[in-house]
Amino acid sequence: MYIGVDCGTQSTKVVVVDVDAGRILGEASRPHRLDAGDGGRREQAPADWIAAFRGAFREAVERAGIDARAIRAIGVSGQQHGLVALDATGEPVHPAKLWCDTETADHNAALVERLGGEAGCLDRLGLVLQTGYTASKLAWLRDTRPEAYRRIDSLLLPHDYLNFWLTGERVAEAGDASGTGYFDTRTRRWREDVLAEIAPELDPPRVLPRLIEAHEPAGTVRPELAADLGLAEDVVVSSGGGDNMMGAIGTGNIAPGLVTLSLGTSGTVCAYSPEPVIADDAQVANFCASHGGWLPLICTMNVTSATTRVRELFGLDLAAFGEQVASAPIGAEGVTVLPFFNGERVPTLPQATGSFLGLTSVNTTQANLCRAVVESATFGLRYGLERLGDLAAGASQIRLIGGGAKSPVWRQMVADITGTPVICPEVTDAAALGAALQAAWCERYPDTPLEDLCARLVHLDEGTHTEPEPDRITAYHGAYGRYRQALADHYT
Ligand SMILES: Nc1ncnc2c1ncn2[C@@H]1O[C@H](COP(=O)(O)OP(=O)(O)O)[C@@H](O)[C@H]1O
Numbered sequence: 215m216y217i218g219v220d221c222g223t224q225s226t227k228v229v230v231v232d233v234d235a236g237r238i239l240g241e242a243s244r245p246h247r248l249d250a251g252d253g254g255r256r257e258q259a260p261a262d263w264i265a266a267f268r269g270a271f272r273e274a275v276e277r278a279g280i281d282a283r284a285i286r287a288i289g290v291s292g293q294q295h296g297l298v299a300l301d302a303t304g305e306p307v308h309p310a311k312l313w314c315d316t317e318t319a320d321h322n323a324a325l326v327e328r329l330g331g332e333a334g335c336l337d338r339l340g341l342v343l344q345t346g347y348t349a350s351k352l353a354w355l356r357d358t359r360p361e362a363y364r365r366i367d368s369l370l371l372p373h374d375y376l377n378f379w380l381t382g383e384r385v386a387e388a389g390d391a392s393g394t395g396y397f398d399t400r401t402r403r404w405r406e407d408v409l410a411e412i413a414p415e416l417d418p419p420r421v422l423p424r425l426i427e428a429h430e431p432a433g434t435v436r437p438e439l440a441a442d443l444g445l446a447e448d449v450v451v452s453s454g455g456g457d458n459m460m461g462a463i464g465t466g467n468i469a470p471g472l473v474t475l476s477l478g479t480s481g482t483v484c485a486y487s488p489e490p491v492i493a494d495d496a497q498v499a500n501f502c503a504s505h506g507g508w509l510p511l512i513c514t515m516n517v518t519s520a521t522t523r524v525r526e527l528f529g530l531d532l533a534a535f536g537e538q539v540a541s542a543p544i545g546a547e548g549v550t551v552l553p554f555f556n557g558e559r560v561p562t563l564p565q566a567t568g569s570f571l572g573l574t575s576v577n578t579t580q581a582n583l584c585r586a587v588v589e590s591a592t593f594g595l596r597y598g599l600e601r602l603g604d605l606a607a608g609a610s611q612i613r614l615i616g617g618g619a620k621s622p623v624w625r626q627m628v629a630d631i632t633g634t635p636v637i638c639p640e641v642t643d644a645a646a647l648g649a650a651l652q653a654a655w656c657e658r659y660p661d662t663p664l665e666d667l668c669a670r671l672v673h674l675d676e677g678t679h680t681e682p683e684p685d686r687i688t689a690y691h692g693a694y695g696r697y698r699q700a701l702a703d704h705y706t
């Protein structure tokens with residue numbers, strides 16, 4: 215048995231997987247609190263992730279009906295980019311600033327300039343620093359929280375932190391590390407010189423975690439924690455990785471030819487590449503994958519975070535919201551939304567705000583407003599697919615994951631707006647499944663290739679197969695054109 219854990223923005227999910235039987239035995243999740251403030255602050259307490267892990271782990275094991283002593287390895291996936299700075303005792307010096315925190319936009323702009331602009335970033339890092347990446351959070355901490363900054367002893371990411379809690383080891387792997395902004399994504403090595411420019415008082419070899427390969431273990435579960443969780447001795451913890459990297463594994467997107475699109479709090483589109491990608495477009499993130507190779511990716515910050523905002527404004531539950539969206543026509547009778555409630559990463563507008571446009575006394579209905587926000591979140595991902603260009607162009611199918619993938623209306627919308635067939639894996643929480651697969655790969659390495667494990671466990675849900683419909687593709691052209699025009703009008 216193997217455990218996969220995904221520490222997302224909204225919750226931690228745990229899956230229990232029987233690799234030999236090719237079955238998911240149990241799943242559970244626990245929500246996280248989010249501290250959101252004016253100015254773009256988005257923070258979480260790492261202790262909450264641990265509490266959520268404990269609760270979801272116990273419930274998933276109970277649901278699976280197994281003895282926890284049968285678990286052989288654990289893999290951890292985590293929301294990317296969050297800064298978990300620890301002191302010498304292993305305690306966070308400050309709450310974790312998350313991937314969706316835009317409070318550090320000015321610090322990011324200053325860092326990009328300092329590194330020589332986009333060209334300088336590409337040269338030193340293999341990608342262009344964006345607000346949301348870890349680097350500017352560290353610069354912000356140095357500037358605004360000097361007392362916390364002075365106590366920093368190590369710099370981890372959310373999944374590194376959970377691995378540290380599980381094993382006592384401070385390690386990192388290339389997939390998640392590539393979103394820090396002090397890592398060269400082409401050579402898969404820390405850029406100590408870049409870290410020294412951001413945080414000159416910190417000693418890079420001391421504060422940076424030891425890099426391990428994706429198939430290598432982070433360690434084994436600490437004996438006292440193993441006893442507490444009911445685990446056997448020496449349970450392996452795999453390297454883990456960023457949630458998008460683990461989502462790629464959990465959708466079988468481990469070789470070229472597929473696109474994974476996630477409708478989570480964030481929206482992401484990514485495609486595997488065996489070579490590092492230097493895109494002309496600064497918005498394409500040349501991240502590493504968490505199983506070797508690369509995972510060029512586009513991330514938008516306003517997907518279910520935006521749809522949830524409008525849904526809650528109208529006091530609708532998910533089912534009623536879905537009915538409202540389905541009841542409005544394509545294009546929401548001319549209502550266009552720029553859903554940048556907390557700024558945006560792609561397009562690069564960290565300090566943008568949201569807008570509802572084209573409202574009249576006729577089209578201002580609940581149904582149109584609900585539909586327009588879902589359409590706009592999906593238009594943002596089409597815009598992202600266009601930025602990926604050739605990297606995604608060959609894909610004959612989109613593997614759709616994340617909470618929003620559970621909605622049939624949204625699946626049809628993704629198929630029609632991208633003009634590509636869509637299918638969901640049976641487990642839409644693909645990052646947790648990917649983490650479990652990576653754990654099995656690590657524990658059985660090199661005897662069982664990752665491809666074999668994906669073939670055994672990544673089952674597609676044929677019931678979700680959605681073909682784009684020509685009439686609807688055409689109908690969306692006008693609405694997408696309005697969205698692009700609104701973008702150009704507001705932000706050029
Ligand atoms: N049927 C549905 N339709 C639309 N949104 C949904 C549906 N089911 C879940 N969601 C949304 O999915 C989001 C959670 O997605 P998830 O991928 O788990 O997020 P994260 O990994 O960012 O924590 C929530 O905002 C939830 O409201």
Ligand SMILES: O=C(CO)[C@@H](O)[C@H](O)COP(=O)(O)O
Binds near residue numbers: 222
């Ligand atoms: O910042 C990114 C990718 O670069 C986000 O995709 C985060 O990794 C958070 O993911 P979710 O919580 O939405 O799954």
